[in-house]
Amino acid sequence: MTAGPEAAGAGGGPAPARTEGALRCPVCGARFRATADCSRCGADLRPLMALAASAWRARRGARVALRAGDLTRAEEGAAEAERLHSTRSGRRLALLAAWYALAAPGDG
Numbered sequence: 001m002t003a004g005p006e007a008a009g010a011g012g013g014p015a016p017a018r019t020e021g022a023l024r025c026p027v028c029g030a031r032f033r034a035t036a037d038c039s040r041c042g043a044d045l046r047p048l049m050a051l052a053a054s055a056w057r058a059r060r061g062a063r064v065a066l067r068a069g070d071l072t073r074a075e076e077g078a079a080e081a082e083r084l085h086s087t088r089s090g091r092r093l094a095l096l097a098a099w100y101a102l103a104a105p106g107d108g
C-alpha cells in the first residue's frame with residue numbers, strides 16, 4: 001500500500017465504475033459501462049453513478065484520514081462508503097480502520 005489512494009485495485013481510479021464491486025443496472029442487471037444510460041434497457045443510471053462516486057470519495061477520505069492518524073474519521077468514512085456502495089476494497093478499508101481504532105492506545 002505504498003502507491004497512494006488512486007492506485008489500481010485500491011478502490012478505484014477517478015471513475016467509480018472501475019471499482020471491483022461491479023455495478024449493475026438495477027432494472028435489467030446489465031453490467032455497468034460508465035454511461036449515463038443503461039446500454040441494454042436505457043434506464044437512467046445517474047443516481048447509481050452519483051452513489052458510487054460518493055462512496056469512492058468517502059473511501060478516499062477514509063484513506064487520507066487513516067494515514068493522518070485520524071482513526072475516527074477513517075472509520076466513519078469507510079463505513080459511509082460501505083453504506084453507499086459496498087466493494088471488496090471498501091470492506092477491507094473498513095476492517096483496517098476498525099482494527100487501527102481498536103489497536104490505538106488510550107482508548108480503553
Ligand SMILES: [Zn+2]
Binds near residue numbers: 026028029038039
Ligand atoms: Zn438496464
